[in-house]
Amino acid sequence: MNVRALRREFPALERRGAGPAPAYLDSACLSLVPRAVLRAVEEYYVRYPGCAGRSVHRFSEEVGRRYEESREEFARFFGRREPAGVVFLRNATEAINLVGQGLPWKRGERVLITDREHNSNLVVWQRLVRERGVRLEVLPLSEDGAFDGDRLESELARGVRLVSVFHTSNLDGRTLPLREIVERAHDRGAAVLADGCQAAPHRKVDLDRLGVDAYAVSAHKMLGPNGVGSLLASPAFLADLRPLVVGGETVEWTTVTDHALRPPPHRFEAGLQNYAGVLGAGEGLRFLERVGLERVEAHQLELNRRVGRALDGEPRLRVLGPQDARERPSVFAFTLDGVDPHDAALFLDEGHGVLVRSGMHCVHSFYAARGLAGNVRASFYLYNDADDAERLVAGLRELLDLVPARRASGTSAATRASPPRAARGRRRGAGSGGAAARSAPPRRRAGRGRAGSAAGSG
Numbered sequence: 001m002n003v004r005a006l007r008r009e010f011p012a013l014e015r016r017g018a019g020p021a022p023a024y025l026d027s028a029c030l031s032l033v034p035r036a037v038l039r040a041v042e043e044y045y046v047r048y049p050g051c052a053g054r055s056v057h058r059f060s061e062e063v064g065r066r067y068e069e070s071r072e073e074f075a076r077f078f079g080r081r082e083p084a085g086v087v088f089l090r091n092a093t094e095a096i097n098l099v100g101q102g103l104p105w106k107r108g109e110r111v112l113i114t115d116r117e118h119n120s121n122l123v124v125w126q127r128l129v130r131e132r133g134v135r136l137e138v139l140p141l142s143e144d145g146a147f148d149g150d151r152l153e154s155e156l157a158r159g160v161r162l163v164s165v166f167h168t169s170n171l172d173g174r175t176l177p178l179r180e181i182v183e184r185a186h187d188r189g190a191a192v193l194a195d196g197c198q199a200a201p202h203r204k205v206d207l208d209r210l211g212v213d214a215y216a217v218s219a220h221k222m223l224g225p226n227g228v229g230s231l232l233a234s235p236a237f238l239a240d241l242r243p244l245v246v247g248g249e250t251v252e253w254t255t256v257t258d259h260a261l262r263p264p265p266h267r268f269e270a271g272l273q274n275y276a277g278v279l280g281a282g283e284g285l286r287f288l289e290r291v292g293l294e295r296v297e298a299h300q301l302e303l304n305r306r307v308g309r310a311l312d313g314e315p316r317l318r319v320l321g322p323q324d325a326r327e328r329p330s331v332f333a334f335t336l337d338g339v340d341p342h343d344a345a346l347f348l349d350e351g352h353g354v355l356v357r358s359g360m361h362c363v364h365s366f367y368a369a370r371g372l373a374g375n376v377r378a379s380f381y382l383y384n385d386a387d388d389a390e391r392l393v394a395g396l397r398e399l400l401d402l403v404p405a406r407r408a409s410g411t412s413a414a415t416r417a418s419p420p421r422a423a424r425g426r427r428r429g430a431g432s433g434g435a436a437a438r439s440a441p442p443r444r445r446a447g448r449g450r451a452g453s454a455a456g457s458g
């Protein structure tokens, strides 16, 4: 893979302030967008700014055709034979909500999730518990995130309607054996919804081979624009779902008293759609296909290993999840004894131009259960290079050198849980932000502390 040439396709990597170009290591949150995607978005507004399927003129016809071509691209990319199984929505959160709120639940039916789901695959089920009498069961994973088939089996034996689990974890990058989960679930009559946000950008996902009933993704993690996601589901699964939103585009006809819904996927795509975004999202998938997901995966693993090797033996750095990078190729998540995660992220950005994520990564339930205040996550993607990896290592080494030895006890504020508000105050408060905060310029630190707090809650 020619990373140098590839990097030229991503304008955000050219952005320079006073220092060097950013070493962007936060693609698990949001990936950068290549020029081809930006062109596709712009083309919609410049060349065919129409309402698909409403007017008969050429703009409308062209955008309608291209919108459906994006649907076909999604189906092909994810190994679905039927483009009709691709529903375009705003993001994966909406896709999971469509399933949760759209299935016809009976009181007492069970949903099974793991103990480290993103809030987007948690809160919707908690609501169903309160409002529709659904029962939420939690499958614990081992401390380093490994899955236990026997535990799943015993949960399934108690009767489960839907298993809803991440495919790859946004916490530590570990991938669950989805095919095994689907086989076991189907044998017991349960359906499976997988949250594919962190898997789809990084590995070949063949949904027909996996046999999964429904799969949720967000385009902004796979080179696409913001505001586009998809639920990819089998026709039988979609047939059971009640649309979340109805109105224009969702109906064949109406009278003043009645209406007939269109067949899936159109019944789920209410109102004027985000055409520019969907066309851009399709272009993002084509870009990934041209590069090749196998190469993306191997490239990330190489960078991840490089960082791991360089920091191996550093006693104050603890890697979250599996210790072997092969089991988490795109993610290097860690705690630093004696350093608040947000302080570490600020230090890396301001001192080294290294952009990482810090906080609880929208999985508060995981940290709350362990009394942890969060951690730092570096995530790799196709445009990262060895320089990015080396800058991360250099930044972390410098940071650890700055941390006074007496604070490196493993029981400091960085690793101990504290109420988020108190943590915010500490980061803004003079002299209490730890070595990282002390070495950052005070004016920016104050402003960025608030941004860091926001990151902790999302």
Ligand SMILES: Cc1ncc(COP(=O)(O)O)c(C=O)c1O
Residues within 6 Å of the ligand: 028, 029, 091, 092, 093, 094, 118, 120, 121, 166, 168, 169, 170, 195, 197, 198, 218, 229, 362
């Ligand atoms: C595993 C996982 N699930 C769900 C989501 C939510 O995605 P979105 O905000 O695009 O709906 C994310 C986003 O970070 C994620 O990483």
